[in-house]
Amino acid sequence: MTEEMYGKGIVKGLGVTLKRFWDTYWDDAVWLFRRVTKGEKRYHSPEGIAHRSGKDSRGIFTIQYPEEKLPSPEEFRFLPFLVYDEDENGVKTLRCTSCGICAKVCPPQCIWIVRTTDPATGRPVPDPLEFYIDVDMCMNCGLCAEYCPFDSIKMDHAYELASFGRQVLDKAALSKSATYYESVRPLNAARENAARAAKEASRAVLQKTE
Amino acid sequence: MATLAPTQTLDLTERFPSAVTPDARPGYSGWIVNSQNLVEFAATLRDEFGYDYLSSVTGVDYLPEGRMEVVYHAFKTTGGPGVVFKVQVPRQDPVEVPSLISVYPGVELQEREAWDLLGIKFVSHPDLRRVLMWEGFAGHPLRKDWKEPYFEEDVKPLKNRWPEGRIVQAESKNPFGDNVAYPEGFDPDESQFDPEKALYDSLRKCQVEEVGLKSDHLLVNMGPHHPSTHGVFRMAVILDGETIVSLKPVMGYLHRNHEKIGERNTFLMNMPYTDRLDYLTSMSNNFAYALAVEKLMGVKPPERAEYIRVIMAELTRIANHVWAVGFLLNDLGAYFTPMLYGQEERELILDIFEAVAGSRMMCNYFRFGGVARDVTDNVLQKIKDHAFERLPRKVDEIERLLADNEIIRSRGIGQGILTAEDAIRYSAAGPLLRASGIPYDIRRADPYSIYDRFEFDVAVRQNGDIYDRMMIRFDEMRQSIRIIQQAVRGLPKGEIQAGRPQYTVRVPAGEAYGRVEGPKGELGFYIVSNGKPNPWRYHVRAPSFINLTAFEPMSVGQKIADVVAILGSIDIVLGEVDR
Numbered sequence: 001m002t003e004e005m006y007g008k009g010i011v012k013g014l015g016v017t018l019k020r021f022w023d024t025y026w027d028d029a030v031w032l033f034r035r036v037t038k039g040e041k042r043y044h045s046p047e048g049i050a051h052r053s054g055k056d057s058r059g060i061f062t063i064q065y066p067e068e069k070l071p072s073p074e075e076f077r078f079l080p081f082l083v084y085d086e087d088e089n090g091v092k093t094l095r096c097t098s099c100g101i102c103a104k105v106c107p108p109q110c111i112w113i114v115r116t117t118d119p120a121t122g123r124p125v126p127d128p129l130e131f132y133i134d135v136d137m138c139m140n141c142g143l144c145a146e147y148c149p150f151d152s153i154k155m156d157h158a159y160e161l162a163s164f165g166r167q168v169l170d171k172a173a174l175s176k177s178a179t180y181y182e183s184v185r186p187l188n189a190a191r192e193n194a195a196r197a198a199k200e201a202s203r204a205v206l207q208k209t210e
Numbered sequence: 211m212a213t214l215a216p217t218q219t220l221d222l223t224e225r226f227p228s229a230v231t232p233d234a235r236p237g238y239s240g241w242i243v244n245s246q247n248l249v250e251f252a253a254t255l256r257d258e259f260g261y262d263y264l265s266s267v268t269g270v271d272y273l274p275e276g277r278m279e280v281v282y283h284a285f286k287t288t289g290g291p292g293v294v295f296k297v298q299v300p301r302q303d304p305v306e307v308p309s310l311i312s313v314y315p316g317v318e319l320q321e322r323e324a325w326d327l328l329g330i331k332f333v334s335h336p337d338l339r340r341v342l343m344w345e346g347f348a349g350h351p352l353r354k355d356w357k358e359p360y361f362e363e364d365v366k367p368l369k370n371r372w373p374e375g376r377i378v379q380a381e382s383k384n385p386f387g388d389n390v391a392y393p394e395g396f397d398p399d400e401s402q403f404d405p406e407k408a409l410y411d412s413l414r415k416c417q418v419e420e421v422g423l424k425s426d427h428l429l430v431n432m433g434p435h436h437p438s439t440h441g442v443f444r445m446a447v448i449l450d451g452e453t454i455v456s457l458k459p460v461m462g463y464l465h466r467n468h469e470k471i472g473e474r475n476t477f478l479m480n481m482p483y484t485d486r487l488d489y490l491t492s493m494s495n496n497f498a499y500a501l502a503v504e505k506l507m508g509v510k511p512p513e514r515a516e517y518i519r520v521i522m523a524e525l526t527r528i529a530n531h532v533w534a535v536g537f538l539l540n541d542l543g544a545y546f547t548p549m550l551y552g553q554e555e556r557e558l559i560l561d562i563f564e565a566v567a568g569s570r571m572m573c574n575y576f577r578f579g580g581v582a583r584d585v586t587d588n589v590l591q592k593i594k595d596h597a598f599e600r601l602p603r604k605v606d607e608i609e610r611l612l613a614d615n616e617i618i619r620s621r622g623i624g625q626g627i628l629t630a631e632d633a634i635r636y637s638a639a640g641p642l643l644r645a646s647g648i649p650y651d652i653r654r655a656d657p658y659s660i661y662d663r664f665e666f667d668v669a670v671r672q673n674g675d676i677y678d679r680m681m682i683r684f685d686e687m688r689q690s691i692r693i694i695q696q697a698v699r700g701l702p703k704g705e706i707q708a709g710r711p712q713y714t715v716r717v718p719a720g721e722a723y724g725r726v727e728g729p730k731g732e733l734g735f736y737i738v739s740n741g742k743p744n745p746w747r748y749h750v751r752a753p754s755f756i757n758l759t760a761f762e763p764m765s766v767g768q769k770i771a772d773v774v775a776i777l778g779s780i781d782i783v784l785g786e787v788d789r
Contacts, residue, residue, distance in 0.1 A: 005614070009613075013610070015610075016607055017611070054595075057554075061554050075566065075567065077568040107366075107482050109366055112371050112375030114375055134379070
């Protein structure tokens with residue numbers, strides 16, 4: 001040892017742990033008071049979770065997963081899904097045109113698409129016949145959703161997907177409604193809907209002038 | 211700030227008229243050195259021109275031209291841009307290049323890596339074994355004519371994914387899983403082959419002559435699953451009693467040939483893969499890769515994107531350093547209390563990353579010429595709350611907990627010393643170099659992005675022991691907080707991406723080396739493009755890996771229990787060491 005300190009450093013350090021020990025009970029007491037007066041809870045409640053993950057958090061820090069869950073921010077991404085629009089009659093149309101950009105941009109190459117061809121003409125139809133995502137290979141990078149020009153493949157928020165085997169999701173399993181998408185990513189969906197509406201409006205103007 | 215004459219004015223042909231020619235290929239720079247003059251050239255470069263720090267060594271396989279090239283990047287520890295020099299040799303086995311280990315001992319692991327992956331034989335390297343692959347591996351995987359099991363195509367995107375993408379899983383084609391190739395004359399069932407023989411031989415080679423009482427030396431393997439090894443890392447040591455006589459790091463247990471994957475990928479596809487290098491600092495990894503490709507493309511991100519990049523990179527540094535200090539304390543036996551105190555701050559920073567990038571650890575946030583998405587006002591408020599209020603307070607608190615602790619001081623001060631000269635010689639980078647008294651920080655020495663606009667001090671400590679390497683991380687966190695505060699104040703409004711986002715980027719032919727001061731040291735990407743959508747060569751100068759070169763010199767003469775702490779003070783992440 002280079003100098004004599006007689007354990008002062010250890011005592012100082014223990015002061016820090018003691019303060020944190022005290023904070024735990026003090027914070028619980030403060031929240032007990034808040035519970036009585038305002039009905040706010042420190043555990044199992046949105047305000048409690050917000051407090052524990054905020055800048056003034058002290059005392060017990062842990063989110064007790066799975067009893068309570070940290071809210072996912074809008075940009076959170078976990079596994080892609082395909083968006084379909086539903087009209088008044090309940091007819092579902094996938095936005096996907098099977099252009100293949102997602103399959104080309106995918107880093108681990110986990111997207112497989114079969115394009116539909118018109119049997120009469122032999123020409124491609126803008127609708128995927130089959131669509132697979134090998135979920136075990138997907139690295140959740142979100143590039144497919146980022147570069148899809150038709151707002152048709154988007155990243156999901158559902159992350160509890162443990163299973164006993166390899167998972168390959170097909171078109172049916174991947175399809176989710178536009179309403180679901182709007183509920184998961186409201187700001188993004190609003191922005192994209194506005195952009196699409198503007199595009200269609202300008203196209204309509206163009207057609208009228210022609 | 212150190213300003214030096216740019217490399218272009220450096221005329222090496224005058225000094226070496228017959229041995230050196232400028233690299234005249236379009237998009238390339240630097241000098242081509244005759245292989246027989248290499249050692250002499252490097253010694254002159256170091257002693258006369260002052261390029262004392264050889265940061266990166268790697269090879270490139272130019273298969274169509276029929277030659278191999280070894281590329282060296284040397285810098286001055288006083289700052290300024292570096293110099294690139296290359297050696298070209300015909301691509302016929304044996305591909306032989308003189309080793310630079312006598313001039314720059316820091317090339318040890320890097321030359322072994324180039325031998326392992328590219329089959330370039332460094333003559334007179336004292337310990338030229340494979341480093342990431344095992345001894346029974348057939349071939350050199352980074353050669354362009356090497357094919358892996360389940361080989362599909364040379365480059366992505368693969369053609370069978372679209373438009374006729376009926377799913378097949380490659381491994382189902384091979385029900386017996388028999389896809390391993392062995393070198394000629396090698397039989398895995400034969401018991402004579404001992405994959406560890408070369409390692410143990412080299413360990414014994416380093417052994418010093420003993421004096422005094424004759425005693426037996428003991429060979430001990432720590433790891434690959436020892437809890438103190440920060441991952442699947444192994445060190446083979448020879449002990450005299452408790453004292454280390456020689457030590458060899460053994461790695462590659464997490465090897466996935468990141469660079470081969472990178473050469474198959476398109477430029478953009480590599481971005482999420484860089485997250486997985488050092489998985490604690492994905493934003494910094496993104497930063498370095500984006501810089502390298504942007505250099506080739508000649509694009510410049512808009513102002514707002516530059517500020518966001520700096521904020522994210524500095525938050526990453528703080529998140530990494532609290533973690534590094536915590537794990538060092540775990541290694542010293544403070545079981546998880548400091549670790550978890552630090553982890554609280556890290557978790558809160560990861561909350562910010564999750565809101566900005568969509569993922570806590572695998573951020574995949576940077577794009578060529580910008581960032582993927584904008585920072586919303588909510589998140590910005592959160593960053594401000596942390597940078598101005600919480601983080602300064604918490605860094606002080608953790609320091610108060612640890613800095614004066616008698617146990618840490620007595621186990622840290624004077625232990626595992628790396629002298630300033632050795633730190634430079636062994637190409638140590640980052641906190642390891644600065645704790646040894648070398649104020650070399652790329653953000654200052656060779657500023658990239660907009661770091662020249664911020665006011666901060668280069669953290670430096672003088673003793674180069676375990677304690678200084680811990681304390682310098684506190685100093686760096688404080689400087690990072692300062693930078694974030696300035697960046698948040700100066701954050702302008704505007705675009706976050708230069709041009710339209712594109713999934714196929716056009717990268718002109720040429721080479722580029724982009725480097726950042728990552729939390730663990732100099733993180734560099736050496737990229738060679740031939741104008742196609744995929745990089746021809748994609749090399750990572752991984753700080754964790756190269757910092758391990760100095761591990762043996764730091765450890766010899768220490769007690770076995772201190773080696774654990776020395777490893778902790780280097781701060782390695784095996785995702786980056788093994789790549």
